[in-house]
Amino acid sequence: MKSLKKILSTTLIATAVMSASVNISAAEKDWRMATPWSGGPWLERDAQNFADHVKAMSNGDFDIKVFPGGTLGSAFKVTETVKSGVAQVSHNYINYDYGVDPTAALLAGHSSGLTPEEFMLWMYQGGGIELYEQFRLEKSKVVAFPCSILGTEIFLHSNKKVQTFEDFQGLRLRTSGAWAEIASRLGASTVVMAGSEIYSALERGVIDAAEWGSPELNKPTGFQEVAKYVMVPGVHQSGGVLECQVNKRVWDKLTDQEQNMLRNAAKLSVFDSWLASSYADLAAYEELKNGKNEIVKLDPSFITKVLEETVAWEDENAAKNTWFSKVLTSQRQFKAEMTNWSEYRLTIGESEL
Template sequence: MGYDWGIDKTGVLFAGYAGGLTPEGYMLWMYKGGGLELWQQWRQEEFDVISYPCAILGTDIFLHSTKRIQTLEDFQGLKLRTAGAWADIASRLGASTVVMSGGEVYSALERGIIQAAELGTPEINLPTGLQDIAQYVIVPGIQNPGGLLECQVNKEAWSELSEHDQKMLKLAGKLSVFESWLDSSAADLDAFRELQEGPNEIVELEQSFIDEAARVTREWAEEQATGDPWFKEVLESQTDFKNKLKTWSEYRLPIGSLAD
């Protein structure tokens, strides 16, 4: 859905962007916070298709970089491969953004055409070998904390299905979201541990960088909402639910907090 960026920016609110939700947050908003109803209504009204979630992605690695990035000052002028909404937001934060396909990233990074690249989650990135040509692995992936993937069905074909079959397809999509969360979360754990145990340096962004990125992203999102009723409605719903999640840490322990 993020690739609909050039057609309808509302898609990034579901597919994942810098101001979005974590995978767990997306699932809660989608199935318990009204996100699914907005998703389906938007797709039908604007694209004339039946759509429902069928997979979810974890948090991206922020950067594979040949330059150590930790502060906003470090980020200034960085030749960065990215795509979608983050290309706009990152440039506002001072990076020199370059949009290219994922297949071009390794060569561009190796030849110095770019200094850093964001691509995907640890599981997705590890097989690309970016860690072999870029010393620094920058986390957390504030540009894409999580995101959903969709299944689409032609409306005419959908109408020919029985009500039972329609329910079964939507239920299968929901189960697939949960299964993909389990699979990707486990795979990301293993992939990130491999990066930690390798020769790369894992660098955590300073909180001041994260806070400024969040502020600039809010400004960006408010701009997109101006004159775009669907973007505005989905953003407001997502923001309200995200604010509701602020109490999460008050009664829930973070994953891994009790590890030795």
Template sequence: MNILGILRDGTGKMAVGASVAAFVAATCLAALPARADDVTWTMATHAGGHWLEHGAQGFADKVALYTEGRVKINVAQPGALGSPLTTTQTVKDGIAEAATTWGGHVQGIDKTGAIVGGWPGGLRPEEWFFWVYEDGGLDLIKQWRMEKFGVVSIPCDTGETEIFLHSHKPVRTIEDFKGLRVRTSGAWAEIAAKLGASTVVIPGDEAFSALERGVVDALEWAGPGQNFKSAFHTIAKYIITPGVHYASGLTECIINKDAWDKLSEHDKVMVEVAGRLNLYESYARYGELDIAGWAKLKEAAASGNNEFIKLDDSFIAAAQKASNDWADEQAGNNEWFKKVLESQRATLDKLETWDEFRLPIGGVRE
């Protein structure tokens, strides 16, 4: 069955919320035979905060709903089943049947992970939907994960454009960036080093302590909503934007192949539907969190505790060039990287005319 067709209403538009659930139930439950066997999976997680609450738990709740309770997922706290950076291996080894993961965590094995997870020259939140569901990205991710890591991948959560830095030091130019000790990860860890920073890769849940103790001068972690909850602004004066290091990202819910193969075809479809709906819901939910978080960060700055800084255009241009140069270099010796990069760039090329016929988001309507 074509899952792309499952989630479209009669107008051809993407259905959301309750209408998705109703349409899925009417279509899939009638079309595929159910299986009575119950399974209970444990899910390892790669990060706390909204990735845990809305990403992992949101996915688990939808799986239970759409499989009518036949597939239950118990969500573990980050680190409970091993390092948050190695959840792919945790699933492959069968320590957990499922996990959330971010592609950048496996870039030490295959750099393709960096652009599957999100990278400086990559896709913004809305653009992931075009690439994953309309332009072949879903099949590429699934094939890559199975070939390289032997796990089933279901995109299930999309992130936001992040704050560039919470920093003890002001950063506006490349000169300011040189020598800065930065907590980061993924592609930017390599690209930032090329621009002169000293990069430190540690799990996000350890970032606050590292910034507070001066192990790092600055860090990137998430968007305004999660960063406000993490309270980075209480220990670092400067809030630096825009997030040129990370346009947006993708979280995958990965599943052990043996566990996956035990499901009926019906329940496999339902698990994939759960991932798709969770991806869409996470986009809207994170947007709301970020709008509220940004307002609170502005309140903190108004009281004199923080200062907002915008990167110079020269920094943004240098970061973009370094990112594309890095990607071209990786594509030269990694066929999977090249395949994914070319596919993402084709989506971006397709969307070049977007602002010619669509109104911008937000603003007062006159």
């Protein structure tokens, strides 16, 4: 009888331990996702798509709850929120950490850089994603990889017509990151302000112009209502990516299969975002063309000036920053490989007889 009691007792203890382990494991896979986004496609579509893909690909083992910007911490310090463990994962823009290291601009997308399609090719075929992960891990102590693609932006919503280099001189421009530096070097008077302040600043004449996002993202801001001119193309931000970050301690507890699942969910989310945003931009830009705004195309000589100043800025940073040099070299080599692309591929949206 004593032996039986001992066996039953041992069995109950083992069962309790196993049950506790299962509950802990399940709890560890109920993740909080921090974001900088208060709403819109990046929150409601892109971030949620990643969460949905992870849940589906893990057969429901992982459940990610997406939180708007400012809910789990500062909207502009999402990396710190993930690194501290307040959130296990994020949907973020690496350029918000531009002040930590300017290499972020190359990985986020910058003036006269890679187009959305080139970014995807460079990331998944040209070694970009390996550099991205290594940089984020070394500099920010988080595991990060692209999980959304950014389309080419509108160059300016402006109350002043800007077409040439001369028109750009003294322009009171709202911008941020690397473009704030490069635009200043090109003669603009740059101002950094939160997105929520731009409409009022344009309306009251505090600034002449602002850059924000692609046609789809700019549409709900109402900038077109308070600024007459719309300048294209967006050479200041020709393409880019958003990222998903995972807390390093959480990541290290995952199996190789789970880690690969997260990377694949991110890759699928990049493709989804490219399809959705590219198509949505078509309708949003058509609405601009048919509205009251004047569409202004930048003079080719001004675009050349932007490219030249960007190259000078790149070379200066590469000379003093090892990581910047490493990423820049990779991107320039990739762009060199792309030079014959136009010889055998038709431009998207155009055809030739």
